[in-house]
Structures are given as C-alpha cells and as structure tokens.
Amino acid sequence: MIENLQLGIETAVSPENLLWCFIGVLLGTIIGLLPGLGSATGVAILLPVTLTFEPVTALIMLAGIYYGSQYGASTSSILISTPGDSSSVVLTLDGYQMARKGRAGAALALSAIASFVAAILSLIGLITLAGPIARFALNFGPAENLAVMLLGLATIVSFAGSNVLRGVTMAAAGILVSLVGVASGFSTARFTFGSANLLSGLDFIAVMIGIFAVGEVLHQIRRGGERPIRAGFRDLLVTRAELRRAAAPSLRGTGVGFATGVLPGAGATLASFIAYGIEKQVSRFRTQMGKGAPEGVAAPEAANNAAANASFIPTLALGIPGSGTTAVLLGAFVIFGLQPGPLLFEQEPRLVWGLLLSFFIGNLILLVLNLPLAPVFAQLLRIPYPYLYPFVLMMSFIGAFALGNNTFTMAVVFFAGILGYFMKRYDFPAAPFVLGMVLGPLLERSLIQTSALGDGNLLIVFESPIGAILMSAAILAFAYPLASGIIRGARNRRKEPQEVGS
Amino acid sequence: MSTPAMAPAMAAWKRHRSDLIGTAVLGTVGTIATVMGLGYGVFTEGNRVGPGFLPVVVGLFILVAAGLELGRILFAGRALSEGSVMALVEDVEQEAAEQISETRREEQRDTFGRTAKQRNWAPLYIFAVLAAALLLVDLVGLVLSFALAVAFLIIVIERRPWWVGLLATAGAVAFIVVIFKALLGIPLPSGYLGLI
Incomplete structure (x- = not known):
C-alpha cells in the first residue's frame, strides 16, 4: 500500500501531470458552471484533444474535468437558479434563496468548503477501499462477473424512483445499442441493416458526445437562460454561525454521497437529492430549508462530491461505471488500450495510483480556485450563450471526427444528439442508457463464457458462494422496488374508496 | 364511444x-x-x-x-x-423543479431574447443547420462547413451583429485548426473545394 502511494505521488506530482491536472480542474469548473455543459459533456468533447497524451496524463486531466465540474456546477445553481450539471439541481433551492437574500458569496464559499471536505474524506475512502475490492474481484470467474454485471444493472432499478420501468427500459435500450455490429465471439452481424459502417458497432464516445453535448446544449436552448445575481468578493465571508450550521450536514452529506456513489447507476445527482431529503428530516433548522438555509447548500454539495469520487470505486475496481460520467471515462480508458477492472491495479499501478493521488492535488487546487475566485468565475455566466453553444457544437462534431477519422462518426453524433434531446425533454433518464451501453458487451462476454463453462447451463452462476450472494442481491435489488411499488399502489387504491366513502 | x-x-x-x-x-x-x-x-x-x-x-x-x-x-x-424511500428524493426533485420553473416565469424573454414559443422551435432550426453542415462536409470540407454553420447560427438564428458573428466564427476556426490539425495532426477532410 505504502509503495503504491509513493508511486502514485511520484506520478501525480510530475510537472506535466500537475499542469494537466490544473488545466483539467480549471476547465471542469468552467464547464460545470456553464448551463448545458455538464461533466459528461466536458469529458466527452475534450477526450479527442487528449489522444496524443500519455494515458495517465490524459486520465488525470479528464478526471479533473469530472470532479472540477462538481464545484463549478454549484455556481450557476446559486446565482441563476439554473444547474450547470444535474448533480447541482438541488442547490437551486437553498443556494439560490441565499443569493436572493444577498448571501450569494457566502453560499458559493459554503459550497466550496463542503465540496472540499467531502472530497478529501471520500478520497480517503476511495483509496482505502478500491485496492482491496480489486484484489477480491481477482477471484471472480465468468460466472461471478456475470453476477456483478446483473447486480450493476439491478441497482439501476433500485434508484430509478417513479421511473423504475422507464429506467430499466432505458438501460435495456442501452444494451441493445451496444449490440450493434458483429457479435463478439460470433461472426454474425447484428442490427446493421446492411450498412458496412455499422459492422464495427456504434462508437461509444460518439454516442456520448451526441447525448450529452449536443442533446444537453439544445435542451438548454429550449429551456432558456437567466441573468446571474451579482456576487462580490466581500460577500464571500461566511459567518461563524453559518459554518457551524454547515459542519454536520457536510459530514452527513459525505456519508450519504459515498454510500450512494459506490453503487453503479446511482451517481452524484441522486446522492445530492437523498442528502437534502435526509437533512430536511433530521436538521434542527429543517423549517428554514428551502428558504436559504446553509444546511441546504452544504449537505447536497458534500454529497455530490463524495459520490463523484466514490463512483470511481466500481469503475476502477470492477470495470462497472458508477455514474454517467465515469461511463464516459471508462470509454476513455478503452481508447487508451486499458480495461478498467481488478487487473488494472495489478498491471498499471502507476496509472491507477497516480490518478487517485492526483484527485487530492486537484481538489486542493479547486479549493484555492473556487474559494477566492468564485465571483471571477461567476463572470463567465455573462458570456452570451448564443456565442458559446455554436462553438460547443462545432467542437463536438469535429472532436467526434478525430476519434475515428471518418464522417460516419459525425452522423452518429447527430442522431445521438436528437435522441439525447428528446430523452432530456421527455424525462427519459440518460444514465441507465449509458450504463447499459457500457455493460452490454461485458455482459454478453460473461454470458458466453458462463454458458460455455456450464455447457449451456447458466444456473452455474448460483453454484459459487460469491455468485449466489451477488445474484441474490441482484434479484432483491430488481424485484423489491417493483414489488413494493405495486403492493403500495394496490393498498393506496383500496384506501381511496374508503376515504371517499367516509 | x-x-x-x-x-x-x-x-x-x-x-x-x-x-x-x-x-x-x-x-x-x-x-x-x-x-x-x-x-x-x-x-x-x-x-x-x-x-x-x-x-x-x-x-x-x-x-x-x-x-x-x-x-x-x-x-x-x-x-x-410513492411512499418509499425514493419518494423522498422525488419530493426534493419536484421542489427544485418548481423553483427553477418559477424563475423562468419571472421573465417573459430569456437571455437569448426568445419567448417560450420561440424556444420550442429553436432546437429544430439548429438541428436543421447541423444536418446541412454534415451534408456539406464532402463539398466544402469539415472545418469550412462547420464554420458556415457557426456563422449562420450566430448571425441568422441568434440575430447577433454580423461582424461579431464573423469574428466569433474566425476565432472558433482558428482554435479548431490549431488544436486538431496543428497539435493533434488529424487530417481534417477539405472536401472537393480543398480550401481548409
């Protein structure tokens, strides 16, 4: 462990990696605060720019964009009540109310402090847990891997809320899209409809650029923009009372965020909602929540940062993305010829530990950048969006071309953009779709291997204790929300006529 | 019936x-x-x-x-x-959505200068412009087709001053050429015209 940490520090503090870490978190902050450009968008459109980098440098920069955007996204939520990223939607409640009461700077400072505390605590958790989980996962055979994939998909159901059915349908649709092309392990072309371009499948990053960059930008245009509330340097002073009130919610938010972030499919957005919901129930100041309470800023902000870091645990240790953005990052690993999963820790210790240790440096840079400079960043919200979005669209398409050096990739971005726009507009969740797309090929490979191992009998997955436990957890995670929802629905329907009758 | x-x-x-x-x-x-x-x-x-x-x-x-x-x-x-743990999450989500839509109602026109009706149509126009840019790639090349798209979006769709639109487009083209062509060495197709 100590050796790994030393190796990680040596890698992370090399001048080149430090520079790109700084650029990554700076770009992340800017991307995060601009409405319509979330972390997944930023990673997707800037990935082509890193193609000539060393893999570790590229991943340090791309990861910096991810967690940097968690800081930046809160600024637009607080100042213009328009979330820069879905993970900061909940900040529009108390953050924006604080801003309206003239405490914009304090809200920005509180969110930066809560983010930093959560980031550091969750990074300690990440570094402590990722290695042992990866080592444990080295014992997994095809059957256990199949069980892990199914558990990953099942957790999407658990966290899909009222969109349970919609969430699972989108995950399944993502799997279907991943199956386009010549089947792995077979020579059959599937869903190609006679197109030679589709034989090698749909480029994952191109689909992500379409859904997240093009789709998000156009959705933002449809929603319209707001004028920001001014935040001055002088308002950044947080009162001692505000800090005291934010301390416990920050720690609770960190715990909730970490626990949520390690689960595939849950992600930072859900973590922030849960943390806010819990705070509304347990806080001494719950009656002030929604009216500009510091607790309503600190808890969700800590939760989304902790979740963003924790989502690297399943991504790096198991190869299963914990969120939409880590799914895009997983695509970046593949582009650099790396396969995230337990073997990565054995084969690429310099990369893994360098990346993890760079998170500490990145978060420190972010605190320094965001605490005193938040009002400066806020000025970026004054850049007219009509000049910004055409550039983002151009960058998306040309970046997609750079990935495959063919114009077909741009057509994929275009159609994925249409899909992404309608998914956003009609509230079809993108995260399960993305997770489905990532897990599809892995799931099929495990299925083929397990089927070969069991001579056609897939039930051998229950034969090993680990497989049986994971499968039981998957079945429970899948069936419980559906069954309990149906039972509650039936109970409520029975109650209603009685209430009407009484 | x-x-x-x-x-x-x-x-x-x-x-x-x-x-x-x-x-x-x-x-x-x-x-x-x-x-x-x-x-x-x-x-x-x-x-x-x-x-x-x-x-x-x-x-x-x-x-x-x-x-x-x-x-x-x-x-x-x-x-x-309904009634489950996730309902807690959805209550918060609903509350946030109401807060966001409340600020939307406060101003009839957004910072784009569009009314709600115009906002509904804008994505359609933009998709049409992007489709045209993609069709033009073989003829005028990748950079030029998207430069035309950027200029059209800023000047025609967003109704910004033409000279600002052209300046912004020139800046975007310079950025793309420097990053993708000069630094990354990616051969961007120049089309039948072979200009950029």
Missing part, C-alpha cells in the same frame, strides 16, 4: 401523450430486437448462448417493461415509488 372504464385512460392519454408515445416507441424497438434476435440464433450447439440470445432477452424485457409502463400511465396513474 368510450366506456366509463376507459375514461381515466383517455384523460391519461391527453395528459401524458409524449410519455406514452416515447414508451410505445421503446416497446416497438423491443419487438423489433426480439424478432431480429430470433433470426440470429438464440442458442448454438450444446444449448450454449448464441448471437441472438441477448437481443431476444433484452428485446423481450423492453417489450414487457414498456407494456407495464404504458399500463401504469394509462390505468394506475401513480408512481411506483
């Missing part, structure tokens, strides 16, 4: 038309995947998983889930999570 039993379904259709259409589209995709998957071969020799196995399983899954979702929207009208 609709029976009284069908009345809630008709009301749900009016309220959730887009949800229903989206879910029906997904159901259709599931059906197509199932049928095509059967054609690929679900099992190979020795009853092992074949190339059609996953498409059939996933297709059927989508079909059933879409069917259940349609039934839920039309007849149950209730979220499955």
Whole structure:
C-alpha cells in the first residue's frame, strides 16, 4: 500500500501531470458552471484533444474535468437558479434563496468548503477501499462477473424512483445499442441493416458526445437562460454561525454521497437529492430549508462530491461505471488500450495510483480556485450563450471526427444528439442508457463464457458462494422496488374508496 | 364511444401523450430486437448462448417493461415509488423543479431574447443547420462547413451583429485548426473545394 502511494505521488506530482491536472480542474469548473455543459459533456468533447497524451496524463486531466465540474456546477445553481450539471439541481433551492437574500458569496464559499471536505474524506475512502475490492474481484470467474454485471444493472432499478420501468427500459435500450455490429465471439452481424459502417458497432464516445453535448446544449436552448445575481468578493465571508450550521450536514452529506456513489447507476445527482431529503428530516433548522438555509447548500454539495469520487470505486475496481460520467471515462480508458477492472491495479499501478493521488492535488487546487475566485468565475455566466453553444457544437462534431477519422462518426453524433434531446425533454433518464451501453458487451462476454463453462447451463452462476450472494442481491435489488411499488399502489387504491366513502 | 372504464385512460392519454408515445416507441424497438434476435440464433450447439440470445432477452424485457409502463400511465396513474424511500428524493426533485420553473416565469424573454414559443422551435432550426453542415462536409470540407454553420447560427438564428458573428466564427476556426490539425495532426477532410 505504502509503495503504491509513493508511486502514485511520484506520478501525480510530475510537472506535466500537475499542469494537466490544473488545466483539467480549471476547465471542469468552467464547464460545470456553464448551463448545458455538464461533466459528461466536458469529458466527452475534450477526450479527442487528449489522444496524443500519455494515458495517465490524459486520465488525470479528464478526471479533473469530472470532479472540477462538481464545484463549478454549484455556481450557476446559486446565482441563476439554473444547474450547470444535474448533480447541482438541488442547490437551486437553498443556494439560490441565499443569493436572493444577498448571501450569494457566502453560499458559493459554503459550497466550496463542503465540496472540499467531502472530497478529501471520500478520497480517503476511495483509496482505502478500491485496492482491496480489486484484489477480491481477482477471484471472480465468468460466472461471478456475470453476477456483478446483473447486480450493476439491478441497482439501476433500485434508484430509478417513479421511473423504475422507464429506467430499466432505458438501460435495456442501452444494451441493445451496444449490440450493434458483429457479435463478439460470433461472426454474425447484428442490427446493421446492411450498412458496412455499422459492422464495427456504434462508437461509444460518439454516442456520448451526441447525448450529452449536443442533446444537453439544445435542451438548454429550449429551456432558456437567466441573468446571474451579482456576487462580490466581500460577500464571500461566511459567518461563524453559518459554518457551524454547515459542519454536520457536510459530514452527513459525505456519508450519504459515498454510500450512494459506490453503487453503479446511482451517481452524484441522486446522492445530492437523498442528502437534502435526509437533512430536511433530521436538521434542527429543517423549517428554514428551502428558504436559504446553509444546511441546504452544504449537505447536497458534500454529497455530490463524495459520490463523484466514490463512483470511481466500481469503475476502477470492477470495470462497472458508477455514474454517467465515469461511463464516459471508462470509454476513455478503452481508447487508451486499458480495461478498467481488478487487473488494472495489478498491471498499471502507476496509472491507477497516480490518478487517485492526483484527485487530492486537484481538489486542493479547486479549493484555492473556487474559494477566492468564485465571483471571477461567476463572470463567465455573462458570456452570451448564443456565442458559446455554436462553438460547443462545432467542437463536438469535429472532436467526434478525430476519434475515428471518418464522417460516419459525425452522423452518429447527430442522431445521438436528437435522441439525447428528446430523452432530456421527455424525462427519459440518460444514465441507465449509458450504463447499459457500457455493460452490454461485458455482459454478453460473461454470458458466453458462463454458458460455455456450464455447457449451456447458466444456473452455474448460483453454484459459487460469491455468485449466489451477488445474484441474490441482484434479484432483491430488481424485484423489491417493483414489488413494493405495486403492493403500495394496490393498498393506496383500496384506501381511496374508503376515504371517499367516509 | 368510450366506456366509463376507459375514461381515466383517455384523460391519461391527453395528459401524458409524449410519455406514452416515447414508451410505445421503446416497446416497438423491443419487438423489433426480439424478432431480429430470433433470426440470429438464440442458442448454438450444446444449448450454449448464441448471437441472438441477448437481443431476444433484452428485446423481450423492453417489450414487457414498456407494456407495464404504458399500463401504469394509462390505468394506475401513480408512481411506483410513492411512499418509499425514493419518494423522498422525488419530493426534493419536484421542489427544485418548481423553483427553477418559477424563475423562468419571472421573465417573459430569456437571455437569448426568445419567448417560450420561440424556444420550442429553436432546437429544430439548429438541428436543421447541423444536418446541412454534415451534408456539406464532402463539398466544402469539415472545418469550412462547420464554420458556415457557426456563422449562420450566430448571425441568422441568434440575430447577433454580423461582424461579431464573423469574428466569433474566425476565432472558433482558428482554435479548431490549431488544436486538431496543428497539435493533434488529424487530417481534417477539405472536401472537393480543398480550401481548409
């Protein structure tokens, strides 16, 4: 462990990696605060720019964009009540109310402090847990891997809320899209409809650029923009009372965020909602929540940062993305010829530990950048969006071309953009779709291997204790929300006529 | 003529038309995947998983889930999570959505200078411009076609001063050429005209 940490520090503090870490978190902050450009968008459109980098440098920069955007996204939520990223939607409640009461700077400072505390605590958790989980996962055979994939998909159901059915349908649709092309392990072309371009499948990053960059930008245009509330340097002073009130919610938010972030499919957005919901129930100041309470800023902000870091645990240790953005990052690993999963820790210790240790440096840079400079960043919200979005669209398409050096990739971005726009507009969740797309090929490979191992009998997955436990957890995670929802629905329907009758 | 039993379904259709259409589209995709998957071969020799196995399983899954979702929207009208832990999350989500839409109502026109009606149409125009840019790539080249698209979006769609639009376009082109052509060495197609 100590050796790994030393190796990680040596890698992370090399001048080149430090520079790109700084650029990554700076770009992340800017991307995060601009409405319509979330972390997944930023990673997707800037990935082509890193193609000539060393893999570790590229991943340090791309990861910096991810967690940097968690800081930046809160600024637009607080100042213009328009979330820069879905993970900061909940900040529009108390953050924006604080801003309206003239405490914009304090809200920005509180969110930066809560983010930093959560980031550091969750990074300690990440570094402590990722290695042992990866080592444990080295014992997994095809059957256990199949069980892990199914558990990953099942957790999407658990966290899909009222969109349970919609969430699972989108995950399944993502799997279907991943199956386009010549089947792995077979020579059959599937869903190609006679197109030679589709034989090698749909480029994952191109689909992500379409859904997240093009789709998000156009959705933002449809929603319209707001004028920001001014935040001055002088308002950044947080009162001692505000800090005291934010301390416990920050720690609770960190715990909730970490626990949520390690689960595939849950992600930072859900973590922030849960943390806010819990705070509304347990806080001494719950009656002030929604009216500009510091607790309503600190808890969700800590939760989304902790979740963003924790989502690297399943991504790096198991190869299963914990969120939409880590799914895009997983695509970046593949582009650099790396396969995230337990073997990565054995084969690429310099990369893994360098990346993890760079998170500490990145978060420190972010605190320094965001605490005193938040009002400066806020000025970026004054850049007219009509000049910004055409550039983002151009960058998306040309970046997609750079990935495959063919114009077909741009057509994929275009159609994925249409899909992404309608998914956003009609509230079809993108995260399960993305997770489905990532897990599809892995799931099929495990299925083929397990089927070969069991001579056609897939039930051998229950034969090993680990497989049986994971499968039981998957079945429970899948069936419980559906069954309990149906039972509650039936109970409520029975109650209603009685209430009407009484 | 609709029976009284069908009345809630008709009301749900009016309220959730887009949800229903989206879910029906997904159901259709599931059906197509199932049928095509059967054609690929679900099992190979020795009853092992074949190339059609996953498409059939996933297709059927989508079909059933879409069917259940349609039934839920039309007849149950209730979220499955009501009263559960996830309901807590959705309450917060709803509250935040209301806060965001409240600020939207405060101003008739947004910072783009568009009314709500104009905002609805804007994405369609932009998609049309992007489609035209993609079609022009073979003729004028990648950079030039997207430069034209950027200029058109800023000057025509966004109605900004033409000289600012041209300056912004020139800046975008310079950035793209420096990053992708000069630094990354990516051969960006210059089309039949061969200009950039």
